Amino acid sequence: MNLAVDMLIGAGLLVLAWQTISGRSLFRGIVLFVVFGLTMALAWARMGAPDLALAEAAIGAGVTGALMLVAFRRLVRIRPDQCAQPALRRSRLAVPVAVLAGGLVGVIGLAVVAVERDPALAGLAVTEALTDSGLGNPITGVLLLYRNLDTLLEVAVLLAAFLAARTVFGEDESRPPTPARREVPLVGALLAIIVPLTILIATHLLLAGSREPGGAFQAGAVLAASGVLLVLAGRLQPATALSAGPAFGLTLGLMLFSLVGLAVMAFGDPLLALPGLWAVYLIETAMMLSIAMTLVLLFAGASGLRRSGP
Amino acid sequence: MIDLLLPALIIFLLLNLAAGMVRVARGPTAADRMLSALLFGSTTVAILLILAEWMGEAALRNVALLFVMLAAIVSLAFFGMPRDDADDGDEP
Numbered sequence: 535m536n537l538a539v540d541m542l543i544g545a546g547l548l549v550l551a552w553q554t555i556s557g558r559s560l561f562r563g564i565v566l567f568v569v570f571g572l573t574m575a576l577a578w579a580r581m582g583a584p585d586l587a588l589a590e591a592a593i594g595a596g597v598t599g600a601l602m603l604v605a606f607r608r609l610v611r612i613r614p615d616q617c618a619q620p621a622l623r624r625s626r627l628a629v630p631v632a633v634l635a636g637g638l639v640g641v642i643g644l645a646v647v648a649v650e651r652d653p654a655l656a657g658l659a660v661t662e663a664l665t666d667s668g669l670g671n672p673i674t675g676v677l678l679l680y681r682n683l684d685t686l687l688e689v690a691v692l693l694a695a696f697l698a699a700r701t702v703f704g705e706d707e708s709r710p711p712t713p714a715r716r717e718v719p720l721v722g723a724l725l726a727i728i729v730p731l732t733i734l735i736a737t738h739l740l741l742a743g744s745r746e747p748g749g750a751f752q753a754g755a756v757l758a759a760s761g762v763l764l765v766l767a768g769r770l771q772p773a774t775a776l777s778a779g780p781a782f783g784l785t786l787g788l789m790l791f792s793l794v795g796l797a798v799m800a801f802g803d804p805l806l807a808l809p810g811l812w813a814v815y816l817i818e819t820a821m822m823l824s825i826a827m828t829l830v831l832l833f834a835g836a837s838g839l840r841r842s843g844p
Numbered sequence: 845m846i847d848l849l850l851p852a853l854i855i856f857l858l859l860n861l862a863a864g865m866v867r868v869a870r871g872p873t874a875a876d877r878m879l880s881a882l883l884f885g886s887t888t889v890a891i892l893l894i895l896a897e898w899m900g901e902a903a904l905r906n907v908a909l910l911f912v913m914l915a916a917i918v919s920l921a922f923f924g925m926p927r928d929d930a931d932d933g934d935e936p
Contacts, residue, residue, distance in 0.1 A: 535848060535851035535855075536851065538851070538855055539851050539854050539855060539858070542855060542858045542859075543858065546858065546861065546862065561874050561877065562868070562869070562871070565868055565877040565878060565881045566868060568881050568918060569865075569868065569881050569884050572884055572885060572888040572911070573861075573888075575888065575907060575911070576888060576891055576892065576895070579892060579895050579899075579901070579904050579907060580895065580899075582899070582901065584901055584903035584904055584906070584907060585903075587892075587904065587907045588903070588907050588910065591907045592910055592914065595911055595914040595915065595918065596910075596914040596917050599917070599918040599921065600917045600918055600920075600921035603918065603921040603922055604921055724916055724920070728916050731913055732913060735906075735909060735910070735913065739906065742906075746902070746903050747903035747906070748906065756910060756913075756914075759913075759914050759917055762917060763916065763917055763920060766920045766921055767920060
């Protein structure tokens, strides 16, 4: 039974991936990609990686699908002829690249299978050490206690990505989304329910992250989803200037993490050693806000956001 | 008994997904594809809830919760994007 479930999910993923890129129309490919994300979350869940399933659900269902749909709408507006064309153009390189990539995956897979498994000593040591720190979720523990520099740099990379996007694309005058002139009644009701719920769930994921799957990245992605909703509904409008609020949000995670990481050196601890559970919550909260702000700004394709309407 | 029933339910739901794929693949209209993708979201939620019970992973319920909440975003991106009156004709 287990095998049947896994085979079905695996086969479904392969078929979906193939259909997504070989589709006859661009829109069909986008919808299939959304479905692919759903199935991928199932696969992560089945592999016992709920952290990844959470991230896939938040990013895949929340941001990527919407991003592609918005891009498609824009393509319809500026290049109507391209939408009707098949999404895939055959290239002579396609088959060799596919064969080589397949070979590479096969070789790596065989190598992994052939490797003798040591008993996971490092993993056991980490789990033991984590019980002292009060962090029940090993992933959050490893991210913040052992790989803290990596985590700090990941937040820095997000900021760098935002800066790079702004540098490359600049300000685009013809950019949608356009202001909401006609308020659709259901959208207002939907937002009134979903946005507070999203904030609640993001906080829940953040707090749960110290004990069970969750954490700053998942919570940030969920929070970003509520921002994306507001942008989609026209409640938040892209602005050309970066105002103080978004700028603060963008850099908060990096600043607070670095500050706490440096401050502990005054007490003789090594760089980035976290002094306690309160510091974990503080830094995770700041990181969540930064991640959410970066994702929303990247989605809006803007330097800043302003509230629209009366 | 329950150990057999839960995976059987999951397989049934997965096969439902496969059947629904026909609507996504054939269309014919964009709304057909989008609606079936949204219904897939509901089926995925059901599968995740059963998986949570079967595998004893309570955290999967959080994943299901996220899917329920965030399904709204894709549909809003599809329908509800505010447009000004000039470009009403760009329904995908």
